Amino acid sequence: AQSVTQLGSHVSVSEGALVLLRCNYSSSVPPYLFWYVQYPNQGLQLLLKYTTGATLVKGINGFEAEFKKSETSFHLTKPSAHMSDAAEYFCAVSPFFGNEKLTFGTGTRLTIIP
Amino acid sequence: GAGVSQSPSNKVTEKGKDVELRCDPISGHTALYWYRQSLGQGLEFLIYFQGNSAPDKSGLPSDRFSAERTGGSVSTLTIQRTQQEDSAVYLCASSPGGETHSPLHFGNGTRLTVT
Numbered sequence: 001a002q003s004v005t006q007l008g009s010h011v012s013v014s015e016g017a018l019v020l021l022r023c024n025y026s027s028s029v030p031p032y033l034f035w036y037v038q039y040p041n042q043g044l045q046l047l048l049k050y051t052t053g054a055t056l057v058k059g060i061n062g063f064e065a066e067f068k069k070s071e072t073s074f075h076l077t078k079p080s081a082h083m084s085d086a087a088e089y090f091c092a093v094s095p096f097f098g099n100e101k102l103t104f105g106t107g108t109r110l111t112i113i114p
Numbered sequence: 115g116a117g118v119s120q121s122p123s124n125k126v127t128e129k130g131k132d133v134e135l136r137c138d139p140i141s142g143h144t145a146l147y148w149y150r151q152s153l154g155q156g157l158e159f160l161i162y163f164q165g166n167s168a169p170d171k172s173g174l175p176s177d178r179f180s181a182e183r184t185g186g187s188v189s190t191l192t193i194q195r196t197q198q199e200d201s202a203v204y205l206c207a208s209s210p211g212g213e214t215h216s217p218l219h220f221g222n223g224t225r226l227t228v229t
Contacts, residue, residue: 046217106156
């Protein structure tokens with residue numbers, strides 16, 4: 001069965017600093033990978049997704065993620081944190097074959113320090 | 115356009131009572147999901163409907179949980195004989211289903227509190 005592991009349930013960075021949120025997946029075949037974000041008092045929304053092709057994926061609000069098969073990772077980064085980036089971030093995986101059921105990680109709450 | 119709508123937004127119930135949670139997906143979306151979000155637990159998959167196919171019920175935690183989707187649109191998640199551990203936010207999401215792995219559109223959830 002596929003799964004994702006998010007290292008660090010809470011991450012704090014200073015405004016303007018690099019944001020790095022870690023996600024590792026477990027799957028026998030490279031799956032589809034996603035990052036979703038949940039801003040305070042809002043529903044989840046898609047940040048970016050990797051299906052096939054280019055391994056560096058760009059998303060909304062300046063975020064990007066790189067699929068690394070050798071490391072089974074899909075870490076999320078943003079060069080310079082903004083106060084509005086404070087939210088909970090979820091990594092998710094969907095199988096390459098079969099139905100499209102998304103399996104989510106436990107989430108990382110990002111806090112931005114002014 | 116209208117997004118995924120869930121009702122009620124909050125529900126407080128006594129232990130042992132039955133509850134029904136409703137989800138109105140985006141019109142035309144063939145795929146519908148239910149997830150449960152508990153503090154520190156992330157999003158737990160419950161059930162997945164895709165068109166007229168048999169639903170994937172592999173995430174339902176016990177036989178007290180059931181869900182149906184009538185006419186390929188509205189879905190109802192029913193929890194019978196609620197327990198305190200059922201307290202969580204129940205999220206519904208839909209997607210077009212036609213494009214492989216299209217993004218999920220989430221509702222704002224129903225916060226269930228079992229006292």
